[in-house]
Amino acid sequence: MNIIGIIASQRREGNTAFIVNKLLEGAREQGANTQSFSFSDLDIKPCRGCWACHKGDQGCVINDDMQKIYDTLESTDVIILGLPIYMGQMSAQGKIFTDRLFARFSPRFSPFFKDNTVKKQMVLSFNQGNPDADLFKPYINYTSQMFRTLDFDVKEVPVVTDLRSGFINDREDLCRDLTHFGSSLAMI
Numbered sequence: 001m002n003i004i005g006i007i008a009s010q011r012r013e014g015n016t017a018f019i020v021n022k023l024l025e026g027a028r029e030q031g032a033n034t035q036s037f038s039f040s041d042l043d044i045k046p047c048r049g050c051w052a053c054h055k056g057d058q059g060c061v062i063n064d065d066m067q068k069i070y071d072t073l074e075s076t077d078v079i080i081l082g083l084p085i086y087m088g089q090m091s092a093q094g095k096i097f098t099d100r101l102f103a104r105f106s107p108r109f110s111p112f113f114k115d116n117t118v119k120k121q122m123v124l125s126f127n128q129g130n131p132d133a134d135l136f137k138p139y140i141n142y143t144s145q146m147f148r149t150l151d152f153d154v155k156e157v158p159v160v161t162d163l164r165s166g167f168i169n170d171r172e173d174l175c176r177d178l179t180h181f182g183s184s185l186a187m188i
Helices: 015-029 066-073 092-103 137-149 172-185
Strands: 002-007 033-038 078-086 121-127 153-156
Touching: 002 015, 002 066, 015 033, 015 078, 015 121, 015 172, 033 066, 066 092, 078 092, 121 137, 137 153
Parallel strands: 002 033, 002 078, 078 121, 121 153
Antiparallel strands: none
16 A cells, blocks of 8 residues: 655644644554655646646656656555645645646546546545634535545545644644544555
8 A cells, every 4th residue: 555645735844744744654554655745845836727738648847846746646545635724725735736636637527538547545634723623614525526526536534623722743632543544544
């Protein structure tokens, strides 16, 4: 089982990184091969909308760190996409990652859809400062449905809340739950 974590935040040691790394730790404990990519360490530019990725076999023509992720996606069974909620929706880094998936994944209604595309399993891990788990539920549901429309097999959508009240690593129950949930990912 190969699992990658995408940390769609610029904060190298922030809440999103902590959550994704705890999930990956749990998966590793069950024997999964894991790798993480953090936007704080990457130079990934927005999609240009040039369509070059679908005009031939060369893929995306933007020469940046997204190429590393594309290469890793080929052998990945599960993608954990860590998304902080900023201004009621995913971070700009999360949106850039999502847009750049266009070069590799096209929905069934697209003229670029290929039947041999391997459906990837995905976990959308949202986190927010607000303690109300339902506050951004419409957006979270929308995002989950968007990835399903793009033919991702969205397995889980955990939402970690109340991140304004102290350090996340002081929440022992949360650390335990994240590691346990990560362990279950190695079995899907």
